[in-house]
Amino acid sequence: MFALPDSWVWDFWFADDGEQYHLFFLYASRALHDPEARHYRASIGHAVSADLTHWTRVQDALVRADVPAFDDLATWTGSVVRHPDGTWFLFYTGSTRAPEGKNIQRIGYATSPDLMTWHKSDTPPLGADPRWYETLQQGQWHDEAFRDPWVFPDPAGRSWHMLITARATHGPAFERGVVGHAVSTDLRHWEVRPPLSAPAVRGFGQLEVTQTEIVDGQAVLLFSCLAEHASQQRRATGTRGGIWAAPAQSLLGPYDIDAAEQVTDDRFYSGKLIRRRADERWILMAFHHTGPDGAFVGSISDPMPVAWDGRRLTVDAPTPTGVLSADCTPVATGA
Template sequence: MTENNVGDRRNPEGGRPPRWTRSQAMRIERAPETVAPVIEPPSEDPAADLHIWDTWLLRDRHGEIAEIDGWRVLFSLTAPEELLPGKRHDVAEIRFFYSRNGTEWHGGEPVFEAEALGQRQWAGSALYDDGDLYLYYTAAGDESVDELNYTQRIAVAHGGRFEADDDGVWSEGPWTHETILEPDGRWYESEDQSRGMIYTFRDPWFFEDPETGETNLLFEANTPVSTDSDRCDGDEARQEFNGSVGVATSHSGDPLEWELEPPLLDGVCVNQELERPHIVIHDERYYLFFSSHMHTFSPGLRGFDGLYGFVADSLRGEYDPLNGSGLVVTNPASVPFQAYSWMAFPYRDEILVQSFYNYREFAGDSLDGIADLSESEQRHLFGGTLSPTLRLDVGGDRTRIHGRLAHWHIPTSEEGLPNTDGYQPPEDVGSDDGYDGRPNSRMDRHQTGGYSR
């Protein structure tokens, strides 16, 4: 495998970033190794009064799950449970939960008061660094404008802290909130440049490279593509599907100082949204994961709501798609939207994957069909909690789902997991779900608010 030269990658006149190609994406199909079992509702939900979706763990600089006086902490986007599920993104706020054993979770209080940036907050990551807290998030919407809007910038909160005792964990301010990254219009498309169905500049994820010591922040973005470009063989409709995995670097290691660099991976002509990108180091290789949707694939391509992944020998290496196509985890054909927003993390010699329980018992061709249901049906179908954690066996550029844990189960490093030799993949792995490879006509900015989870 050849690696891109780091110096060339940072040179705007140098080589292009690795690409997710159409020929690779055309290999996407459901298989026993990539299809998760059908999810059953949990018997107990520690946050039954909330809608919960995108979730991340508190980690240290080395990517290990951090603890505060023996408590581990996770963060989620939340909204009141009585809200119609499709409206939750317009009021999203970050809350935190805590657990000593990784199975019993408590809390659900907001991290911030009213001082956070944006009209609401979307997904991010959290760093616990020698007692200091840095909460990276997406500031969604310009708070200086009365009308709901979908401007996105990457922000950080710092200066606050978490305190803990035998009974639990609580957040204490004041927090200082700063905008740390905005699109440059050159490597990363600005909102004014956007021609696609959904605009993205969000989902910051902290990563310190164990090989180089370099401090990075990954994020989801779009690559600017001019109408006269020869990308996608000049097909302007395909050019509008221009997702990328962006990266910024802190050359000093300061968690507050960042400089934009060229993307790690380019999905132009393939997919519009490479959501919540993150890296897992496994067997000394770099596994880049992100989530994406069925409807955000370029015309002529057929994909699924799923976790996608690539592997390289270095952070800026030449990335190869996992399993030949990039597909790592998807939902059964009978419930194609049962889970979303997967987040992978290392556990001993395997990788675990958590997600949120999205729409169950719904087998429509797209989530547009949800809007045609009654409000009571929409609420009934939406899971709004954490899904069962999946166990992933990873070897080289191949992956295989080989087991699952319970809802809300994030195991501790001392915990032994059951043997999975008897695990049977679901029988429902067929890919004939009626999707014809064309973007859904109704899934536009007006319908999704520029945000489609």
């Protein structure tokens, strides 16, 4: 487990340089007292590990900019990829304050030769294109959602794709969550495209920290959403929210959001899949969200093996009484 005694830790992402795993994570001081206040005090920390279990913290990656800037309120979730020329790119969310305490989110990037020292780009950030994505002016949501960039190479190798937490311009407020999309040929210049999913009756107000991978031969879209941000149909089932997985026809969709199933409940959030080099197995890591007392926790889990069982993504997730079964209920382990 990765935890900081004086700070909450939540959303995170990885880079693998072939020798070490690099963990980039959001953190904020517990001196704020209210964990909800952490969002506007977030910086991007950095730790390294040889086994995804034992971590050594190193120098921070990024902090927010001075006013005025697209990231002058906070730096939020992102992803890291390596350009063919060897340059590492860290794509991240920048938040800036809007009227009435709301915020507008855009996406920028920083580069590094070694994953340790990062320099922000002067390239204008990506924002929500009102042709396809809801903006703050529509008044349907508590912020202008355009964040959590997940960048990966095109399967054919001709370009790069970015998945984005975004909202459609139509539909009930709690069904508008979509997978935003942008493309690039060089990682430096991006074109916003229409979303790769549509609002769904059994959908979500937001699909946070998306990731797409092929697990046991099945393309899967991983995302997170809490119960209070899910559609009416989802909430009617009594879901607590958490980490979800939707089947897909390919890494680029279509994604069947209506068919999304819970991977964990809200004890875990912001799940990330990574292939462990030691055994080539897909594992899930997530941050500890809700504790037994209902309070926010703020630390990152140990690796949890996952598999596709033919219908859903299953995970061996430890709990105080065992592991989570496919329906997110505790199962005794005999330990």
